[in-house]
Amino acid sequence: MPLGRLTRGTTGTNRLRRVDRWIAQHPALQAEQRPLVVDLGYGASGATAFELADRLRRGAPEVRVHGLEIDPGRVALARAQLADRPELAGRVSFAVGGFEVPTPGGEQPSVIRAMNVLRQYDESEVAEAWARMTGRLAPGGLLVEGTCNEVGRVSSWIGIDTAGPRTFTVSLHTASLESPLVVAERLPKALIHRNVPGEGVHEYLKALDDAWQREAPRQTFGARQRFIAVCGRMRAAGWPLTDSRKRWRLGEITVSWDAVAPASGALAPS
Template sequence: MTRGTTNPNRLRRMDRWITAAHGAELRRAAHPVAIDLGYGAAPWTAVELLRRLRTAAPRTRVVGVEIDPARVVAARPYEREGLRFRHGGFEVPVEGRPTLIRAANVLRQYDEDEVAEVWERLRARLAPATGASRGGLLVEGTCDEIGRRHVWVALGPEGPRTVTFATRLGSLERPSDLAERLPKALIHRNVPGEAVHTFLRDFDRAWAAAAPYASYGARQRWIRTVHTLAADWPVRDGVSRWRQGEVTVAWEALAPRC
């Protein structure tokens, strides 16, 4: 069981990215179901997920899943059309295959060598890929208590796809400040010789080189920084996402070395 720490709007950056990156898949699904796995002591994140996803896919249903039965009982008064709460864990106790599983701040308390097994269990529950679809999406990551800094991994049925770094730009001194929010699969790999350490080093250097753009605001400095970073790293998104204080990189570029 997690500590259950939660605040309204804590996962807004993750939700915003999911809506943009996975909204089309949710719209294509015949019965789109999204899971808020480990929503915590209060149901705010599940309530917000439903509202945000429905801006992109109005037929989406959300199921909040918690391992603590008392938290499920406390959340039941917030059920409404399209929103339900269930007791359970990594088995994801819903019928069918979800189109989305969001697991935020769940794996921080696990050991690094347990992450791959959890990912595999959750990926096995996702909607499979078909000729017209890449399948469901698992988004697993970590953020601070009020959602200013967030890093997550996106995984499909086939495995990890991308890593996204997202921040409130006004709170950022340097990009490597995000290292403390790396998900469990990466946080212990932020050491010399590992790809994520090299990436964050290059990110800081590009940020320093873009210092003259700070006179135009933190957003313009960030955009220039990511432009520089994209020359050497497989950045998967574009300026429309960078403006949000995000950057998404191919998983293979940051994956831990065995």
């Protein structure tokens, strides 16, 4: 039996473009000649798996995407949709599955993308779900787990390898951004209940919003320039950012997991 619970299935077209763009540049994808990427819990349509394959092939021409859903009806629909996309034959596949991550021939995936999946779970269930998924990864592989809003303009996710969580990323549509605190409602399950005083993620988001307000004069030069300045201010303040200006231009900011990890340490790397 597949491990996990049925998702709401509300993922829409182009909703996951921000996380797909981040995966496309990650070393875990680039390390393999023919990487296998799993789209776990893709929802009521195969659209996100098709989009993932199209986006990743630009930098990894031989990439293959394998979509997993617990509901056999969703898998049947996605396969029917795939039949209408002959150009994706051999590059995209679908199957019934959950956190056990079944793949063709038992192949270990280079990347597992699990967006908007754990949002409906209890925080106490997160560590076990992570362990099951990362236990299926190829050496050097990556689990990307997080959430986003309905139109994909507000996203956040955690990068996790076989040793545990490593990074936390916030990705925002800067042109429509009033405050980075908008991401508070779209934090991954491991962090959303930790956004309270005394927790690392709370202090991080507070600092991010403070930097946004302080860089308000740069709005004259555009929201992108303002966000870049915000990220530079965060780094200067000592936050261990792991990315660079190239990613900041996209409305992304990634910090080491240690800076935002729950104070209990329950989800810390082993």
